Amino acid sequence: MIRAFLRLLAYISLSLAIIAAVLDAARSVGASRLVMTSLRDSWQSFSPSTLVPAEDYIRSHLYPMLWDPLMLWIFETPTFIIFAALAFVLYALGHRREQRAGRFAAR
Template structure:
């Protein structure tokens, strides 16, 4: 059951990565140069209130975490962040193949 949850989250993350990659590709074609939109900019466009509330919550409890990790993560391209997240979640939820369980194999 837990593996299913990780694979489901990996699928959702991959879908978000593809959506952000298509948006970046469309902008790149329109501008005739490579455009990689940072995750923070995409999030701010979609829902600035949630980004501000997350920032206030994280800075209130762990200010160093916001300054080091969150700022770096939000400045990275969103498609790449979600693609790496999808890969990690899939690796956690991957079911290893069994070999040699039966004598006939």
């Protein structure tokens, strides 16, 4: 049950990564230069009222020194890369491993 939920989240993340990549590609064609939207910019355009509370929560509840090196780097990374990596991790966690023994092997 949990593996199926993780795979569902992986598929949703992959869908969001593809949508973000297509939007960046369309913007790049329109601007005649490479355009990659950062996660902060995407979040700001999608839900600006939740960005500041999320930043405050991360700063206060998680290790404060984690904010500067890691979270700032994540927020400046292109959106499609973040969602593609998240999809990969979620799918790896929800992957059903094949049995080592063959179909007709004795167990």
